[in-house]
Amino acid sequence: MIIIGELINASRKAVATAIESCDKEAIRKIAMDQAEHHTDYIDVNAGIFVDKEAEYLTWLVETVQDATDIPCAIDSPDPKAVEAALKVHKGTAMINSISLEKERYDNIMPIIAGTGLKVVALCMSDEGMPVTVDDRLKIAGKLIxxxxxxxxxxxxxxxxxxVQPLAVDKTYGMGFINTIEAIKKEFKGIHTACGLSNISYGLPGRKHLNRAFMIQAVLKGLDGAIINPLDKGMMSAIITAEALAGKDDYCMNYLKAFRSGLFN
Amino acid sequence: MTDLSEITKALISGNTEQVCSLVKAEVTKGTNAGDILNIGLIQGMDIVGERMQSGDMFIPEVLMSAKTMSAAVEILKPLLSADDMSSAGHIVIGTVKGDLHDIGKNLVSMMVESSGFEVTDLGVDVAPEAFVKAIQEKNANIVALSALLTTTMPMMQQTMNALVESGLRDKVKVIVGGAPVNQDFADKIGADGYAPDAGSASKLAKELWA
Structure with missing residues (x-):
């Protein structure tokens, strides 16, 4: 599983404060905490600062990469912010994200075209949120x-x-899961990734839903996740599900997790 | 006055079958349809909204109550006079331009409609001019703006500006909501109120249009 650590997001109050006060130490600490917990990409998002997004995003990339060697997932739909952040980024960044919405597509594509960057392709178009598996597959196909x-x-x-909230429509969980399976089948070699906590929006006991949903998604082939890597319950769910899905040779990751105390 | 609390109770628990049969029984008894609506049903939805706001009821339960509500209103519709129907004012609602998210907006739309407002739902990706036009056409009392993205929040400000420029600002109350929106932002753009969830939105709308 490719883990994208979600914690450096300005919509979290502590992060917004750290950004505004140029508190390098605070950001470094969140970066290092995630780096120590299986994180493959550290997501950076300064989206709430509409006028200063490019400047702050650049600062975040510099600050994170000063603390760790892990690449960033540059989380913005704004081409100027993405370009500015890429300029200072070392290594191969991930761009989060492009979508089929015309403006976003036309803005982001020239930046990533012909590069070796990783890119998250969000199944959303100008026609609105996809509902059925077919809707999603059509958008995914065009994007890919x-x-x-x-x-x-x-x-x-x-x-x-x-991912859309189960609270609103009981079919939204399986709609997502079946899409993962269909995408994997139709487009060989492609990865899937998502933040899946949206599934539990509007319901109590969210962590239970989030974990069970993750396990179902892993079994259908989900191999990228935007999560809090410090969440032991979620990490346990992922590692356990991958072992059960036959993706963990000799159960080595599972055993490593056990020995590191993750299951305690 | 007839006791309509059984209807209210069944509505809150989202029991469509029971509510419909209770409503039919009241109609047969000759109870005023407006009373059934305003006392039995709308007051029930007000409680649903409050419980949603306080975290005692969750979205699926609220959806069941709202579905029950509209089934009951269908029974009453032929019997209701214009006076019974238009008690709470008219709300124009939509997700602002550039933003395609509609789940939260739909919940608010449903809640305010269930609590007695007439609702014109403009959908998603709604341009400022489209809000202005709908407010004028419907003579709306409240406009509700939704934005789910930090990138589309500035469009709320632009929509506010369009209301000012068209001279509508003083005639209509503005409420805002959506994941990145908060009270500070609402104050900053000069909105009349902010609601974090659909239950709060319906309460807020009622307070603003009392």
């Missing part, structure tokens, strides 16, 4: 073909089929 045409390698694409 567009990205391939622009010389992005299939293994660098992470399709996010878009």
């Amino acid at each position: 073909n567009g990205l391939l045409k622009n010389n992005i390698l299939v293994e660098n694409i992470f399709v996010d089929p878009l």
